[in-house]
Amino acid sequence: MLTSHDQLGNTGEKTGFWIEEFASPYYLLKDKGVAVTLASPKGGQPPIDPKSATADFSTLATERFNKDKETQAVLSKTLKLNTINQADYDAVFYPGGHGPLWDLAEDKNSVALIESFYNNNKPVGAVCHAPAVFKHTKDTNGNPLVKGKKVTGFTNTEEEAVQLTDIVPFLVEDMLKENGGIYSKGEDWNPYSVQEGNLITGQNPASSELVAEKLLAMLG
Numbered sequence: 588m589l590t591s592h593d594q595l596g597n598t599g600e601k602t603g604f605w606i607e608e609f610a611s612p613y614y615l616l617k618d619k620g621v622a623v624t625l626a627s628p629k630g631g632q633p634p635i636d637p638k639s640a641t642a643d644f645s646t647l648a649t650e651r652f653n654k655d656k657e658t659q660a661v662l663s664k665t666l667k668l669n670t671i672n673q674a675d676y677d678a679v680f681y682p683g684g685h686g687p688l689w690d691l692a693e694d695k696n697s698v699a700l701i702e703s704f705y706n707n708n709k710p711v712g713a714v715c716h717a718p719a720v721f722k723h724t725k726d727t728n729g730n731p732l733v734k735g736k737k738v739t740g741f742t743n744t745e746e747e748a749v750q751l752t753d754i755v756p757f758l759v760e761d762m763l764k765e766n767g768g769i770y771s772k773g774e775d776w777n778p779y780s781v782q783e784g785n786l787i788t789g790q791n792p793a794s795s796e797l798v799a800e801k802l803l804a805m806l807g
Contacts, residue, residue: 588625588681588697589665590686593634596754603634607792608682608714610648612799616682619803624676628690630667636684669696673703679803682795683715684739688755692719705732705785710805714789714799716743719759721766734767736783742772
C-alpha cells in the first residue's frame, strides 16, 4: 500500500514513497513466489520521493528497480485503496517515505483495512514513516491498535538529521508512544525491526527487508 501524497508540507518540495522501502520488500516477496498487488489512495502512479532516486540512496534493490520496466509498468497502475478487500489477501505491507504522514495516516479506508487484516489474524507490516498508518487504528476494544505492543518506526533523531522535524505533521516515534506502543529503536540508520504477533514494524529504509522477511515467515 503506497502513498499518493507528493507535497512535503509547505516547503514547495516533493515527497512520496521511498524507493528502497518499496523495491527491497517487493523483490524479496516476488522472488519467493508471492503474488503482490500494488495499491494507493488515488490509484495509478504513486509519487516517488525524488531524494530516494539519487545515487546516495542506491542499493541493489533500487538499481534493479531502475532497470525493471515490467515492475515500473505495474507500479504506474496501482489499484485504488478503496477497492481493496482484506478477504482477497493474506497480508498487507506499507512502505514509507514522508508521504504516508499526510495521506495514509488519515485515510479512513486505510484505517479500516488495517483493522480488518489485524482482526482476521493476518500480518500487517510497515517500515520507516509508514508506521504513521497506526495513528488512528483501533483494536476491537476501541484502544489504539499499537497499545501495549512492541513497535518501532522512524526515530525523532533520524527526523532531526534530515531536518524535517518542523515540517512533518507529527513525529512517528512520538505518535507511537502517545498511542501506548512499546516503542524501541536501534542505532540511527541501522536495520532494526520488531514483531508482536501479526504486527511487524521497521525503523528506517535499511529495515525494510527485515520487515519483509518477517512478513514472509508469517505467510509460511
